[in-house]
Amino acid sequence: MPYLSRRVTMNWQATATETELRKEILMRLQQHSRVAWSHRMYTGLLGGHGTAKRYTIGFKGCSDIIGQLTNGQLLAIEVKTMNGGPTPEQQAFLDLVNKNGGIGFVARSAADVSRNIP
Secondary structure, three states: OOOOOHHHOOOHHHHOOHHHHHHHHHHHHHHOOOEEEEEEOOEEEEOOOOOOEEEEOOOOOOOOEEEEEOOOOEEEEEEOOOOOOOOHHHHHHHHHHHHOOOEEEEEOOOHHHHHHOO
């Protein structure tokens, strides 16, 4: 039987990792006519062999993807798997963005971009 990637299965998003979802969402944002720019905010580990240190670009609660719409609105997207949910700090940041006229949401698929950006 030939190899089939998860991407072609009907249930891909149910098994996708946040990294895979983030890549799909960033590609969708690049194609969206209302998105001026978008950028991934980084968190990870530097070093190795027992000396790894955690680093973050941004701040506690900052969304995975930050951007701007062509009308000037701030865009904040928290990427989560089907089973994951935002931390209280992440939800507070999304709420703050929305309260002040931006668009902030949790995305579990690239289709969420089209549903949340009019």
